[in-house]
Amino acid sequence: MSEFLVVGGGVIGMMTTLQLADAGHSVTLLERGDCGREASWAGGGIVSPLYPWRYSAPISRLSTWSEGFYPELALRLLEETGIDPEYRQKGLLYLRVDDEAKAMAWAREVGKPLERVEADFLYAKEPQAAPGLSEALWMPTLGSIRNPRLVRAQRARLASMPRVTLREQCEVTGFEQAGGRIAAVRTASGPVSGEQVVVCGGAWAAGLLERVDVRLPVRPVKGQMILFKAPPGLVRRVVLMDGRYVIPRADGRVLAGSTLEECGFDTSTTSEARESLWQSAVSIIPALADCEVEHHWAGLRPGSPDGVPFIGRVPGVDNLSVNAGHYRNGLVLAPASTRLLVDQLLGREPIIDPAPYRLER
Structure with a gap:
C-alpha cells in the first residue's frame, strides 16, 4: 500500500505525485486514460491568466507563485528525461x-x-x-510552455521514479469507506489502497466526490x-x-x-x-x-464558480483531499496549487494562506 493515492493523471495529478515523491513518499497514480491527455494536453500553455487584472486575489496569489516555477521545472525535466517542454519567455x-x-x-x-x-x-x-x-x-515577463511536451516529460519522469507506481487505463468507480476514512479506491481492475487519497480529477472531480456524498461545484x-x-x-x-x-x-x-x-x-x-x-x-x-x-x-x-480552485481536505473524510476547479488556469496555477496541497498533506508551512481554497461541506 502506498502512502499516497492520487486520482487523476493530468498536470495537477502528475505534479502532486512528483512533489510527494521528491519528498520521499510512495505514491500510486490512477488515471482513467493516458496521463496528461485531457485538459492538460488540450490547452494553450500560457503561463498567466489571460487578463490577470480581472481575477480575484486568491487566483493572483497562486499564479504569481507559479510563474516563477516553470523555468526551473522545464530545465529539470529536460535534464532528467531528454524531453524539452519548450518554456519560452518572450513576453x-x-x-x-x-x-x-x-x-x-x-x-x-x-x-x-x-x-x-x-x-x-x-x-x-x-x-x-x-x-x-x-x-x-x-x-x-510572460512565458509559455508547450503543454503536450510538459505532460510527456512529467510522465516520463514519474515512470522512472522507484517510489511512484503509474496505473493508466484504470478508471475509478467508487470508494470503500470505513470509520470516516477511505479504506480503498474501487477501480475496474479491483480495489487500490493508500493511506491518503488525493482527487485531482479535473472536470470529472465532482462526479468522483459525489460517491462520498460531497458536492463539489465543478x-x-x-x-x-x-x-x-x-x-x-x-x-x-x-x-x-x-x-x-x-x-x-x-x-x-x-x-x-x-x-x-x-x-x-x-x-x-x-x-x-x-x-x-x-x-x-x-x-x-x-x-x-x-x-x-x-x-x-x-x-x-x-x-468552478469564480475560477478559484478547491484545494485541501474534503470535509467529513479524514484521509481524502481534493485539488480541482482551476477552470481556465489549470496549467498556470498547477505549481502553486499542488505545492499548497502537498504542504498541508505533509504538515509543512504553506506557501500562502490556504483558507480561500477550502471546500466547505
Whole structure:
C-alpha cells in the first residue's frame, strides 16, 4: 500500500505525485486514460491568466507563485528525461485593451512589469500583428510552455521514479469507506489502497466526490482550439486581442484559441468554432490566412464558480483531499496549487494562506 493515492493523471495529478515523491513518499497514480491527455494536453500553455487584472486575489496569489516555477521545472525535466517542454519567455502583447487603467493599477499593486507601448515598439516586436494599431500593452515577463511536451516529460519522469507506481487505463468507480476514512479506491481492475487519497480529477472531480456524498461545484466547460502550420518566426510571441490569442511554438506552429462552451462532457469539434477561431487568429495575425490549419481539437476545463480552485481536505473524510476547479488556469496555477496541497498533506508551512481554497461541506 502506498502512502499516497492520487486520482487523476493530468498536470495537477502528475505534479502532486512528483512533489510527494521528491519528498520521499510512495505514491500510486490512477488515471482513467493516458496521463496528461485531457485538459492538460488540450490547452494553450500560457503561463498567466489571460487578463490577470480581472481575477480575484486568491487566483493572483497562486499564479504569481507559479510563474516563477516553470523555468526551473522545464530545465529539470529536460535534464532528467531528454524531453524539452519548450518554456519560452518572450513576453505578451495585449491589443485593444478596454480596461487599460485597471490593468496598469493592478501591475503597480503587484509589482508586475506592464507598460503601454507605441506602434513602433509593437511592430518591431511583432511585425505581422494586425495593422493600423497605435498602441498596445506589453508584459515582457510572460512565458509559455508547450503543454503536450510538459505532460510527456512529467510522465516520463514519474515512470522512472522507484517510489511512484503509474496505473493508466484504470478508471475509478467508487470508494470503500470505513470509520470516516477511505479504506480503498474501487477501480475496474479491483480495489487500490493508500493511506491518503488525493482527487485531482479535473472536470470529472465532482462526479468522483459525489460517491462520498460531497458536492463539489465543478463542471466541464469545453474549449476548442486550432493549430496553424506556419513558418518559424511568423509569430514570435503570445498576442492577445478581444479575448482570443495566438501562441507560437519553437517549430513555427501557431495555436489559436479558444472557445468557452457549456455542453457537458461533449468533446466534439464544430465547423462553427473552427471558423470563429480562424477569423480571430487572422484578425490578430493576418498572414495566418495563408497557412494551413493542421489540427482542430477540444478539451474540457474544470469550471468552478469564480475560477478559484478547491484545494485541501474534503470535509467529513479524514484521509481524502481534493485539488480541482482551476477552470481556465489549470496549467498556470498547477505549481502553486499542488505545492499548497502537498504542504498541508505533509504538515509543512504553506506557501500562502490556504483558507480561500477550502471546500466547505
